[in-house]
């Protein structure tokens with residue numbers, strides 16, 4: 155499960171979790187919640203230029219450079235699935251550190267996404283019928 159980048163409508167989508175089994179169809183990430191909803195992508199101020207990089211990666215929502223600050227994280231999947239549980243970010247602990255340097259625990263969202271994958275797996279691959287050996291004559 156390595157990180158993987160894909161460009162979607164000009165927005166850099168950066169998945170945190172990726173499996174060979176499901177590929178881009180079910181790529182997972184920690185999604186940001188602000189005010190109970192998903193904020194739009196944030197833009198990096200990299201000076202002038204036609205291409206201002208934007209991202210929805212959770213580490214970008216750090217409240218720096220006028221970017222919004224993430225209030226909570228939840229698991230999201232490329233298929234549109236969203237985790238039910240929300241994991242609030244403890245900014246008192248994070249302090250002024252950039253989010254990617256803060257030791258944010260993604261175990262909760264990752265576990266939710268992993269559970270989602272096993273549900274998908276169960277649906278996609280029905281249990282094989284045991285071979286019926288008919289030996290009665």
Ligand SMILES: [Zn+2]
Nearest residue numbers: 180231233235
């Ligand atoms: Zn999915």
